[in-house]
Amino acid sequence: MRRSIFLIIPALLAGCEGRHNWLASAGAEAQRVEDLFWVLLVGAAVIWGIVIGAAVYAHRRQVDPSLETQARRFILWGGAVFPTVVVGALLVWGLVILRDITSDEGDLTVRVDGERWWWRVIYETPEGDVVTANEIRLPVDRTALFRLTADDVIHSFWVPALGGKMDMIPGRETTLALTPIETGNWGGLCAEYCGGAHALMRFDAIVMEQSAFDSWLEAEAQPAEIAAGDPGFEIFQEEGCGACHTIRGTEAQGPVGPDLTHLASRDKLGAGIYDMTPENMARWITDTHAMKPDIDMPPYPDLQGERLDRLVAFLMSLD
Ligand code: HEC
Ligand SMILES: [Cu+2]
Incomplete structure (x- = not known):
């Protein structure tokens, strides 16, 4: 003993x-x-x-x-x-x-x-x-x-x-x-x-x-660069993500969740816990509470296939 x-x-x-x-x-x-x-x-x-x-x-x-x-x-x-x-x-x-x-x-x-x-x-x-x-x-x-x-x-x-x-x-x-x-x-x-x-x-x-810090901060201060009519951004808005998240330079101005303007420039997803990869991003959206229990973001299990791919590609382009 x-x-x-x-x-x-x-x-x-x-x-x-x-x-x-x-x-x-x-x-x-x-x-x-x-x-x-x-x-x-x-x-x-x-x-x-x-x-x-x-x-x-x-x-x-x-x-x-x-x-x-x-x-x-x-x-x-x-x-x-x-x-x-x-x-x-x-x-x-x-x-x-x-x-x-x-x-x-x-x-x-x-x-x-x-x-x-x-x-x-x-x-x-x-x-x-x-x-x-x-x-x-x-x-x-x-x-x-x-x-x-x-x-x-x-x-x-x-x-x-x-x-x-x-x-x-x-x-x-x-x-x-x-x-x-x-x-x-x-x-x-x-x-x-x-x-x-x-x-x-x-x-x-x-x-x-x-x-390096100065150039990072300068890039971070810029609004997001989004191609006009980006189908991923349209899905983002249709699903209501913009009610909680802000992407500067767009009409998505939600104050509830993390700012996503330069999301993909971050090393980690979900407050320092997952690598910033398309696979993790897709799971974050569909299986939110398996990825991080209790959080104030709803899961989107019905978002699948091409719609999900487009949304993920859009999010991964926010650098
Ligand atoms: C009800 C508000 C709400 C809605 C709607 C919402 N989110 Fe979130 N989201 C949050 C919150 C709160 C967090 C932070 C969770 C945590 O880490 O504790 C978050 C985190 C995230 C992150 C991780 C950010 C980072 O810095 O790593 C991504 C990516 C994300 N949301 C994408 C989306 C997408 C895409 C949608 C729409 C399909 C969406 N969210 C809808 C509230 C929301
Ligand atoms: Cu805490």
């Missing part, structure tokens, strides 16, 4: 592998939290060793009344002054980190709104807001200020490789500063239970060179 407890350890450590590994930080803020973690861990281990050593020593030794004053002094310094100073210093250090990561300054501002169960992402640019969803792209070595809120329930925004978690609270705005220092595709997720599809509420956090 006791040994079986140790079997859990590899299972827990397995969760630390891969791109959600906060111990392999790729951001300045994550690095600071990681430093704090190691200092706490090593410090606690050393202090624990000293305390246990002192207890064993005290247990073995004979009581010697002549050492009374020395013992009192040891307790005063070791038991009161030392912990007060150490805990006080850690508190100050922690507060400084907290102040920096929640500061309201950044080289760019990204608003993220937690929805059930996806992410509304809005880049603030001098030319106006650029709306996208379920994917965040950031330039390397720049501080991105995230302004976070939620639609109806509390979520928590977390990119483990880049920084700590931050709650997203309906009716309130919280801020989080992230400064990625390494390019790559870092995963993000919702870290606060928020209902049925909580575990499937993920996103890609892609860190790019500044120039």
